[in-house]
Amino acid sequence: MKMFIDPPAIYLHRDAVDFRKSIDGLVAIVEQELAHDAYTGALFVFCNKAKNKLKLLYWDKTGFALWYKRLEKQRFKWPSKVDRQAYSLTEQQLSWLLSGFDVIGHQSLNYQSLA
Template sequence: MATQPVDFRKGIDGLAAHVANSFDLDPYSGAFFVFRSKSGDKIKVLLWDGTGMVLIHKRLNKSKFVWPALSGGTFNLSKTQFEALFEGIDWRRVVPPRLTKPAVA
């Protein structure tokens, strides 16, 4: 997740270049890259699915996405936190389960 808003006129190629140039990450890694608009009510998700680049654009009608404090760089989310963010839910309240090994196998 990019913590700074991006220019929402950027499409697939522009966002992929932003991932590579601004964060020194591989946009073709299979990771989800999430960007927010300046207004905070829109997100774009960029991902490589193995056959092509996918761009998802979502706008909330009556609220804004919860975003970490605006600073430079990126922020990692768990799958569960991403799903909450995408639904417009406060992802900071989602606590991933702790995985523990069973006492007896």
């Protein structure tokens, strides 16, 4: 996913979220459950119980933006049996997640010259 923002951090919220929640409800989760400041510009990713919908929330210095994605026939690969409440993702991992890949436990490849 090529975004028009460059978030300083991307966080995935592990637990399913009631998708009737909108911006204010998701900001409350960010600040109370994740103990993060929602006004930093970081991107927060939430999933519904069926794991076929995502919401992405971030502050863009003028207000909150909320993105929504729904899969028609598949489910997002989402961590469920792990200890942490939130995960830090790279932009590449977010792109993989939005494309349907399992991103937890996988790191992007880094190449370097042998010379």
